[in-house]
Amino acid sequence: MSNPVYGKKAATSRKRGNFPAALWLLIVGLIMFLVWAPFQAGLFNGLVQNFEGPIYWSGLIGGILALVWIWAYFKKFKLEDQRDWTAVWVLLIPATYCLALISAASHYFAMNAVLIQGLYAIIFVIGLYTLQNRSANVIIETSLISVSYLIVLFGLFNWLGQGRTVSALVGWFTKTVIGGQYNQAIWIDSNGPRLASVFQYPNTYAAFLMAFLFVAVFAITRSTKWYVQAIHAFMLVPIILSLLLTLSRGGLVFLPVVFILLLLFLKPAKQILWIIYVLISGLATLAIAKPVTELGQQFHLGEINNPAKGWGYVLVASFIVALLAWVIQRYVSPWLDRITERWASKKLGGLWLPVVSVLASVVLVALLLGTNLKHVLPGNIGDRLENINFQQHSVLERFTFYKDAVKVIKDYPILGAGGGAWASIYEKYQNNPYSSRQAHSFAMQYLVEVGLLGFIVLFAGIGFIFYKYIRGYFKSGEAQRNSYFVYFIIVLSILIHSLMDFNMSYVFIGVLVFLGLGGMSAVMDAQPVKRLSLKGSTARVLYNGVIVISSLLLIFTSIRYVQANNALQKGQELMATSSNFQEIQTPFAQALNKRKNHPTAVLNYNVLLRSAYEQTQEEAFYTQNLSLLTSALKQEPFDKNLYAQLASLYKSKGEYAKAYDVLKDNAGRYAYDQNWYEQLIVESYELGYQSLGSGAVEEKEKYFFSGLQAFDHVVKGVEHLKSLPKGQKQGNPFAVTLNMALHAGKMQYMMGDPAKAAAIFHQGLPQDFSDPNNREIARWYLAALQVSGGSDQTVYDQLIQADPGEEASIDQIAQLTF
Known part of the structure; x- marks a missing residue:
């Protein structure tokens, strides 16, 4: 007879053997x-200083x-096997970003990107191997969904005026x-x-909500426990209410695409159940959307709300939706399984409902855009839907970004611009004076950053993972x-939405996507790769050595x-509170010692030295400042603020010709x-x-000559902007200013061409x-005009009326010779 206590200990030991302490530590660390x-702040990509710290902590x-x-x-x-080799593939991604450092438009941003891509590679590898353990998979998936629900509730608390409480x-x-x-939660x-x-x-946020809406629907239909459902x-x-409150047209456009x-x-x-859940939750949301929207608007526009x-x-x-879901899963779901059994066994049985859904989506969109049905939505949401078309500003501007990105890619085709x-280089290539530090397309921005080589490495790997996952999905139980x-839903939803936005x-x-790709790879069939197989200690030493x-x-x-x-942050605080040069200088020197040519540290230190x-x-002080700026510009050759400070430094010493050279050499x-x-x-x-x-x-x-060239550039640019599509806004101001016309006209006059000078002056009147x-x-x-034999009585009368003494001044200028 076996000893029950021993048997229990043995079982416990086996459980610990399958789930060792190191794996527990890894799971807990990942969840935290x-x-x-x-x-x-969603861990933004480090293009803005306020987000730098969390990026570096994430890398750590x-x-x-x-x-x-x-x-x-x-x-x-x-x-x-192929699954193991995806762990090698993912290391090539940060490697391509390292190669892009060779031609980086900004060494600072490029190094931030190397850290971020290294983090992604690590998350993928952890997901690939950890999620193969069923228990670990359940824990991580549950944690991921729980965090997403917390984010949704956090957002609604902010919307309804309780932001300070949850903050x-x-x-x-x-x-x-x-x-x-x-x-900016709102x-x-x-x-x-x-x-x-x-x-x-x-x-x-809309892309995130879209992904986890479908995760929630899937989780309902998968679970057998009523309370989980x-x-x-x-x-x-x-989730649907939050999606509407984002006012994201892209989210609403891509939602039916991903759903189908x-x-x-x-x-x-399951298709029928998904449609039912989306419909009933959508209708329930529409029933409350107007009052909840109005309550939030009242609070955030300064009114009292409840x-x-x-x-x-x-x-x-x-x-109500939860109760209906319980009823549907308890009584309707088994019945649907029985009546659709023969339907499901047919070869193309799963295509009918997606096709019908496409048609239904087209009809629904037509009704929302072309009828009064849009008025069931809150006013601002209905207005946003009404404005969905290819001639609206946001769409036209995105297409402009993509065309400009192609120009960059032509100049940096293989390795990219880092x-x-x-964010560093777009002003050189832009078609109109917009301000956008993002290309609003993950694919286009990726091409700009790492060129064709990096693009092929990433999307060939993603394509392979999708192919293997989908192939295995339809073969598995x-x-x-x-x-x-769940991982497939997250990756697919975010990547599709990212085609026209900068979610990544x-x-x-990015962490969600690479963790999801790791999860998709974890279930990949373990097909051997005989030619590349490295067994035993050789593989372990090589790969783990690289990882270490x-x-x-x-x-x-x-x-x-x-x-x-x-x-850097300490130095900025001291600049606002202290007048002691040495005290303020010390943290900036420390920042630059830890990270040479940090552009923000350079700019702040420059202000102090100047x-x-x-x-x-x-x-x-002048020499130190000059060395500081010129050294930084070698690694940040497109940083406009650094150039502006260099020109200002030259002017402070009276070296106006050098300041002019900075302006002229970098105008392009x-x-x-x-x-x-x-x-x-x-x-000039x-x-x-x-x-x-x-x-x-x-x-x-x-x-x-150079000043008139610059003026001609402005004139041509203004003419070009007139050709923008009707729905596209110009962006930042770009026009012939009075100051431009005055000085350009003077230059043309002093070069002996008063007729052309008059035409230039006229543009700035x-x-x-x-x-x-x-x-x-x-x-x-x-x-x-007088010198060239012309006149403008209207302007003359207005000028003399403002100051009769101007008549003598006009004659005096007309008599000047150069």
């Missing part, structure tokens, strides 16, 4: 990261998790809470308040399908960057910067006029001549 990460956490992964899997690792709960571990309120723009939750960008069903209304694609992977009974009333609507609708390149389908610039979203070295580099680089960022030079006129990098061209035209005139006074004719012509500054250009304009 998934809870922490989204509240760091990722490096530590990689070392824990080695501890857990060192003895089990081998490179024998207090997360404020202790995130700097995104400012003044007691999570920053966006306010021309459309009114828009829900953004932790992401600070409504469109990305009820929990997921309860969240359907908050996912239906193709389900049996007819959060309890808003939550009453949400809770009642959610409870991580974050679009329902239990195995259900175990990993959020590190948390990469992890250590990631950890130590992240630590240095965290230290640099902390020192102030010291202007106060003391000590050459050492900022094709639609009105201020840049205005400065260039003014500096000033230096040319000085040359004229000293008799340096060639110098005068050089400066005047103001309506009002009461301001003495406005009268100067009118004076020169009338003098140029």
Whole structure:
């Protein structure tokens, strides 16, 4: 007879053997990261300084998790099958970003991108191997869904005016809470308040919501436990309501697309259930959408609202949907399985409902856009739907981004322009003066950053994983399908939406996608790769050696960057509170010691050094500042702020010719910067006029010619902007200013062509001549006309009426000779 106590101990031992301490530590670490990460403003991509710290902390956490992964899997690792080789593929992604450093438009942004892509690779590898363990898969999937539901509730609390309450709960571990309120959880723009939750960008939040809406629907139909079904069903209304409150047209457009694609992977009974759940939760949401929307708008527009009333609507609708879901799963679902059994056995049986859904979606869209049915939605949501067309500004602007991205790709075809390149380089290639540090397309931005090589590496790998997953999905049993389908839903939803937005610039979203790709790869059939097979210790040593070295580099680089960022923030605080030069200088020097040529640290330190030079006129300060800026520009050759500070530094010492060279040499990098061209035209005139006074004719012509070229560039640019499609806005101001026309006209006049000068002056004439500054250009304009034999009585009368003494001034200019 066996000893029951021994048997129990043996069973416990076997359980621990299948789930060792290292794996527990890895799972707990990953879950803690998934809870922490989204509240760091969605972990944006490091293009904005406020988001730097969390990026570097993420890299540090990722490096530590990689070392824990080695501890857990060192003895089990081998490179024998296709699944194992995806772990090699993913390391090529950060490698392509390292190669892109060679031609990086910004070394600073490119290095941030290397850290981020290294984190993604680690998350993928952890997902690939950890999720093969069924228990680990259940824990991580449950945690992932739970975090998503928390994000949804967090967003609604903010919408209904309880943002300070929930912000207090997360404020202790995130700097995104400012003044007691999570920053930009609610966006306010021309459309009114828009829900953004932790992401600070409504469109990305919409992509996130779309993914987890379908995850929730899937979880209802998969579960056999009534309370689990009820929990997921309860969240359907908050998710759909949040999606509507984002006012994201892209989210609403892509929602039916992803839904129909996912239906193709389900049996007819499940397809019907999915349609039922989306319909009943959608109708329940529409029933409460107007009052909840209005309550949120009232609060965020400064009026008094009633959060309890808003939550009453949400809770009642959610409870009704949860109750219906329980009834449907208990009674309707088994019946559907029976009556659709023969239907499901047919070869193309699963295609009928997706086809019908396509037709139904087309009809619904037509009704919403072409009839009064849109009025069932809250006013601002209906208005946004009504404006969906290919001639609206946001669509036209996106197409412009993509065309401009193609121009960049032509100049950086193979290796790309480095991580974050679009933010650095887009002004050189832009078609009109828009401001967008994102290309609004993951695919196009990826091509810009790492070129064709990196693009092929990434999308060939993703394509292979999708192919293997889908192929295995239809060959496997329902239990195995259900175990990993959540990851497929997340990846598919986010990547499709990312075709026309920059969701993947959020590190948390990237983490979700690469964890999802790891989950899809984990269930891949283990087909041997005989030619590339590396067995035993060889594979372990090679691969784990690479992981160890990469992890250590990631950890130590992240630590240095965290230290640099902390020192920078301390220096900025001291600049606002202290007047002690040495005290303020120390943290900036520390920041640059930890991360050389950090552009924000350079700009701040430059302000300090220039102030010291202007106060003391000590050459050492000027020399140090000049070295600081020129060194940074070698690694940041497109940083407009650095160039502007360099030109300003030259001017502070009276070296105007050098300041002019900075403006002229880099004008092509900022094709639609009105201020840049205005400065260039003014500096060209000033230096040319000085040359004229000293008799340096060639110098005068050089400066005047370049100034007139700059003016001609502006004129042509203004004409080009008139050709933009009707629905597309110009963007930032770009026009011939009075200052441009005045100085360009003077240059043309002094080069002996008064007729052309008059035409230039005319472009900058103001309506009002009461301001003495406005009268100067009118004076020169009338003098140029007089010399060339023309006249403008209207302008003359207005000018003399404003100041009768201007008549003598006009004659005086007309008598000048050059």
